[in-house]
Amino acid sequence: EVQLVESGGGLVQPGGSLRLSCAASGFTFSSYWMSWVRQAPGKGLEWVANIKPDGSEKYYVDSAKGRFTISRDNAKKSLYLQMNSLRAEDTAVFYCGRIIHETENSNRYFDLWGRGTLVTVSS
């Protein structure tokens, strides 16, 4: 079955750290750009970071730069998000997403989503 399964969420104090994981199955993980997208409670979707299939390129939303690090292990078919210096405003469900990325144009979107993992930043 083609699926993404996130884990690693939980309650963390402001200033703390957390590492999210996403396990992929049912498709050739190493061929796809991958991403993290978050959704604060009752709010909309926000792209957080994405990574090239070979891990050589990584991009972040401004609010994540310097605090979050996206990485992947293609041998383990896994995507990660290391989050440091967490703030209350980082509280959200974090989704792992598979990206369809066409290099010759701007046709880029998420065709597969995980069920998400909840991160709560609170004292």
Add this chain to the structure above:
Amino acid sequence: SYELTQPPSVSVSPGQTASITCSGDKLGDKYVCWYQQKPGQSPVLVIYQDTKRPSGVPERFSGSNSGNTATLTISGTQAMDEADYYCQAWDSSTFYVFGTGTKVTVL
């Protein structure tokens, strides 16, 4: 930064047509997709590349994109279509941009 704006809510009677707009500067020059998200669930892609439907998405879902506005149309709306809908485009400076979201209520 690039922004996409959607109406907060749309109401539709069962069997009628619902239209959800997504507005952005020169949006017609970009590719737009749409996601459906039901309460407590992850988003599901319903339209990509402006007008295309993924396998398994009902034919009643269609899309268009021109000028500054993209539109998701649900024809013959059913109770199961009640959900939040988000448009999304890619911009070279802002990367993956999501619309503000529209709650569709089937009355």
